[in-house]
Amino acid sequence: MSELDHRVRGVDHVAFPTFDPAATVHFYRDVLGFPVVHSICAAGWGPEQHPDFIHFFFDIGNDDRIAFFYYFGTDPSVGGPRGAKGDVYGRFAADVPEYFVRSRHLAIHVDGEEDLLEYRRRLDASDWPVEMQIQHETIESIYTHDPNGYFFEITRALRPVTPQEDLDAGLTIDALLDVVSGPDPTFGKLLARKAELIVERAAGWEPASTGPAS
Amino acid sequence: MGAGLDGTGVVNTLYVLDVPENIAVPKVAAEDPAVTVGRLGPYFVISSDQPIVIDRRAVGARHAVWYSCVAGVAPGAAITKHDKDALRVEPA
Numbered sequence: 001m002s003e004l005d006h007r008v009r010g011v012d013h014v015a016f017p018t019f020d021p022a023a024t025v026h027f028y029r030d031v032l033g034f035p036v037v038h039s040i041c042a043a044g045w046g047p048e049q050h051p052d053f054i055h056f057f058f059d060i061g062n063d064d065r066i067a068f069f070y071y072f073g074t075d076p077s078v079g080g081p082r083g084a085k086g087d088v089y090g091r092f093a094a095d096v097p098e099y100f101v102r103s104r105h106l107a108i109h110v111d112g113e114e115d116l117l118e119y120r121r122r123l124d125a126s127d128w129p130v131e132m133q134i135q136h137e138t139i140e141s142i143y144t145h146d147p148n149g150y151f152f153e154i155t156r157a158l159r160p161v162t163p164q165e166d167l168d169a170g171l172t173i174d175a176l177l178d179v180v181s182g183p184d185p186t187f188g189k190l191l192a193r194k195a196e197l198i199v200e201r202a203a204g205w206e207p208a209s210t211g212p213a214s
Numbered sequence: 215m216g217a218g219l220d221g222t223g224v225v226n227t228l229y230v231l232d233v234p235e236n237i238a239v240p241k242v243a244a245e246d247p248a249v250t251v252g253r254l255g256p257y258f259v260i261s262s263d264q265p266i267v268i269d270r271r272a273v274g275a276r277h278a279v280w281y282s283c284v285a286g287v288a289p290g291a292a293i294t295k296h297d298k299d300a301l302r303v304e305p306a
Contacts, residue, residue, distance in 0.1 A: 134278075135276055135278065136278040137235065137278045137279055137282050138233075138235070159234065162233055164231060164232060164233065164255075164256030165231070165233060167255070167256060168231045168256075168285060171285075171286075175286075188287070188292050188293065188306075191284060191285075191286050191287040191293070192286070192287055192288070192289045192292075194229075194285060194286035195227070195228075195229055195285075195286030195287055195288040195289065196286075196288075196289065197286075198229050198254060198255075198257055198285065198286050199254065199288075201255075202229075202254045202255030202256065202257050203254055203255050204255070205255040205256065
């Protein structure tokens with residue numbers, strides 16, 4: 001376990017390119033209601049041919065922000081050939097599995113079901129309706145793709161995280177690092193290694209602080 | 215882990231974290247008289263000298279919970295089935 005103090009305070013911003021600022025502003029500001037909170041109008045600069053650009057930011061709650069770059073005089077071809085799958089930044093061939101294409105995504109947090117369903121209503125009334133609503137292990141999420149093709153998730157916790165899940169997460173990671181340091185890592189090997197770590201560490205475990213009862 | 219209570223059989227053991235979503239897993243497992251359910255810290259320890267078979271419908275867990283309910287399988291045993299019908303743990 002790390003003994004380093006934990007000083008960071010969430011996401012400042014996560015940034016993506018867009019070639020369709022009108023639809024992007026419509027989606028984030030007008031459909032979802034995320035305020036525009038910052039923008040930079042910059043002339044091209046630097047040693048390479050850098051286009052003039054607009055860098056604009058939407059508040060995603062908690063003072064965290066999602067940001068976009070619009071580069072004048074460019075179109076999606078600047079990123080290479082159009083992919084059969086993916087978005088304007090990540091392009092993939094038709095045979096790339098969907099789980100991989102969807103693996104990198106942004107999930108925005110809401111406090112509860114009422115808020116999740118409010119965003120569902122806003123999206124369903126737009127050109128970007130909710131494609132899936134799924135209860136995962138401990139969260140419930142709605143998904144769509146934004147106008148740039150970015151896979152977009154809003155999620156709520158179904159319950160608070162329990163202290164024993166922190167223990168379990170730590171054991172999972174230690175087991176994973178052990179298994180991937182050896183040959184041919186498999187899920188079966190991870191579960192076997194994790195069982196050994198449970199025997200070593202679980203009996204003496206006590207919640208660090210009083211959390212919700214299991 | 216590995217040797218049975220009588221020193222001859224193999225004990226199959228799986229661990230399930232005690233969180234609300236998982237509660238039905240040890241409950242259903244314990245319906246088999248050959249299965250014992252104990253505790254080790256915050257984990258349920260589900261053991262048997264016979265293959266452990268847990269019925270998905272009896273557990274009633276949703277997809278994501280069902281496929282992530284196993285925290286560990288003691289060396290010597292392995293999951294040989296984990297699908298929409300059942301979870302089966304037996305000697306590897």
